[in-house]
Amino acid sequence: MNALKQITAGIVAHVDAGKTTLSEAMLYEAGNLRKLGRVDNGDAFLDPDNLEKKRGITIFSHEAQLETDNFKMILLDTPGHMDFASQTEEVLSVLDYAILVISATDGVTSYTRTLWNLLKRYGIPCFIFINKMDAPDVDKDKIIADVQKNLADNCFDFSDINDDFYENVATVDEKLLEQYLNDGIISDNQIKSLIAKRTIFPIYFGSALKLQGVNDFIAGIEKWAKVSEYSEKFAARIFKISHDERGNRLTWLKVLGGQLKAKIELFPDEKIDQIRDYDGTKYQVISVAKAGDVVAVTGLSSTYPGQGVNVADIANSLKPVLTYRVNPGKNDIYKCLDALKILEDEDPNLHIKWSEHLQEIHLQIMGKIQLEILQQILAERFDLNVTFDQGSILYKETITQKIEAVGHFEPLRHYSETHLLLEPGKENSGVVFENDCSLEVLDKNWQHQIMTALTSKEHLGVLTGSPITDMKITLIGGRASNVHTVGGDFREASYRAVRQGLMELKIRNACKLLEPWYSFRLEIPAGQVGRALNDIQRMNGKFNGPEDNGRYTVIIGQAPVSEMQDYANEVRSYTHGEGYLECVVLGYRDCHNSEKIIAEKNYDPVSDLENTPNSVFCSHGAGHTVTWDKVPEAAQFPYTYPLN
Known part of the structure; x- marks a missing residue:
């Protein structure tokens, strides 16, 4: 008997698009649920938590197993509200495919675009399900145009495969177009590959609540999805930590290669007790999980979401603000x-x-x-x-110029010196660390200690003491003593080097304060447009020209979180409940009132002893402090690293 074709798919959507309803309908139509639950009734299979039942929204990710005669889909339902987007992002790291649900009545929203960008970031192929097609005045052609305009041109209707369909698919690749013009054929395998490579994106239509189009959608995924290939070497990625009703800590992971066996020591002094194969709230204990399986294991205490086992860790791009x-x-x-x-x-x-x-x-x-x-x-x-x-x-801080920075730590019987290159990074890139130090300059062991120290600390800026971001920090050199350098010395020198460079940049006015911004979509009655535009300008926001949708007007733009975070209540008030504001965190941009914030924080970087920019040198048998501005001279600076 042939093994089932198995994939892991995650359902993502804007809140109220019908994501959990579609999950429920797919499980019911596949025969995996005897009773069709409903979110609004509080009996949905994939919303088992009491808070989810009360709220009528998905708050936590849940696993279900959809199985037909020849196909198995491990289905991961994710939160739909933007406040829980970081939990959704964690699930993306283990998906083979995503199912993006779009409401036919709402179209592509700001949060839909956020999800789309996340899928692009993780390179996840995607099937699109347009839900609520039974709603009045729904225009299928307009919906397709909306999706193609706001997500990608190559989102194609897979519900009606004809000659026009193959012609559209052929246009995405020159070689494929030439082949199609010559012999008029595009194979199923070629289409599968295009989907897997995110070159095209299938669209299906239906109504999950009325079970319309759901079977066709399942059949489409079964037909067009490719099974991932895995290596024989064990690897896994952790995407969720939770606790069961008895307080047992559960580490949720996907096996990305080889096999996972119970009772093995996955980390030093941490042994897996149980391997649980979940379906909703129920599970069975298994002895082995194979590549491609998603399981929860007990017995581990130090794991965290995004952690890789024999694969690289993945850090969330969405952060609290x-x-x-x-x-x-x-x-x-x-x-x-x-x-x-x-x-x-x-x-x-x-x-x-x-x-x-x-x-x-x-x-x-x-x-x-x-x-x-x-x-x-x-x-x-x-x-x-x-x-x-x-x-x-x-708030966060960044820099606008590059600089060579130095930190020195030499109390009695200790010695270390670190040289770093600090450079501005791309917008919303975080902090990137690199090593460009020759082994002839500094031993590999000391280089490793420096890089470990740099990556293990949240470095603070010198304007307000906020975390730094959008920076590249490169190790370019250092000095050690064969006699006096001991473990921990380079940690001190490296931390001081970062701060010393930032202080140098501060006096050059090359440090700047950043704040989080929202991307917003404001829908209001036409008569309230003037009020709304004045409010947005008052909040230092930016916006595109208002779009008239008849009775309502839509304004799309960006504004600082600090100004707009409570504006939704204002909108409801002055529109008497008819207006709607949707905000999604866009990322960090220049602070609109940085002078005011810096003055309010009144931060003294030199007095912050846990993040001192000063160094310690030794003379006459005793250590003494050298202030940050005198460190380059005392350290025989510069280090001859090319800055241009």
């Missing part, structure tokens, strides 16, 4: 901290920070809905009724 302080009320603050640390284990983007001195807990989030859900989780799971105090915007 707001920070809040926890108000514990009558609860013990340490009990709140313990609970939040568990939740941070599941979602590292919360970035829980504890100040022993202030007895305060701070956390980072994407938006208000996530905060409300977090409050409910603390109440239901941990019996903690807490509130959150209005937080602040998460």
